[in-house]
Amino acid sequence: MDFLTYFSAFISLFFSTPHFLLLSIFLSVQSLYLIRQEMTVSQKQLGEFCEALKQYLKNVSAERDCFHVTAVRLPDGLSFVVYEFWDGEEEWKKHLQAASFKAFQHVKVDTLCQPEAVSTVAVPG
Numbered sequence: 001m002d003f004l005t006y007f008s009a010f011i012s013l014f015f016s017t018p019h020f021l022l023l024s025i026f027l028s029v030q031s032l033y034l035i036r037q038e039m040t041v042s043q044k045q046l047g048e049f050c051e052a053l054k055q056y057l058k059n060v061s062a063e064r065d066c067f068h069v070t071a072v073r074l075p076d077g078l079s080f081v082v083y084e085f086w087d088g089e090e091e092w093k094k095h096l097q098a099a100s101f102k103a104f105q106h107v108k109v110d111t112l113c114q115p116e117a118v119s120t121v122a123v124p125g
Contacts, residue, residue, distance in 0.1 A: 031122060032087070033085075033089045033123075034086075034121050036083055036118070038080070038116060038117045038118075039081075039108065040112060041078050041079070042111055048111055053071055053082075056082075057070075063095060065087040066091075068083075069082070070083050
């Protein structure tokens with residue numbers, strides 16, 4: 001995943017989120033670590049996955065070092081993209097040890113049709 005793709009995602013989020021919030025986020029951080037997870041869910045497991053995704057988004061949005069998290073459901077109805085904006089790579093790596101992350105990972109193992117595609121990019125401040 002290249003920087004232009006992430007920048008495009010940022011622009012999309014900028015126009016769907018109150019501008020003052022994102023502007024204050026980007027002005028206040030030294031660096032930014034962006035994570036993009038793309039997942040395709042089994043039709044039979046869609047309900048379980050959606051419930052787990054809602055809980056994951058709620059948990060992550062409450063974490064101090066995550067500036068923004070959002071999920072997009074793609075037109076096929078079974079594919080999702082989760083975007084996470086973290087204060088830095090170390091903060092994201094700490095998040096990987098959190099119970100909320102591990103619980104969502106467990107659900108993904110049971111509900112995805114194929115391995116998720118994860119990409120990251122560091123944006124210097």
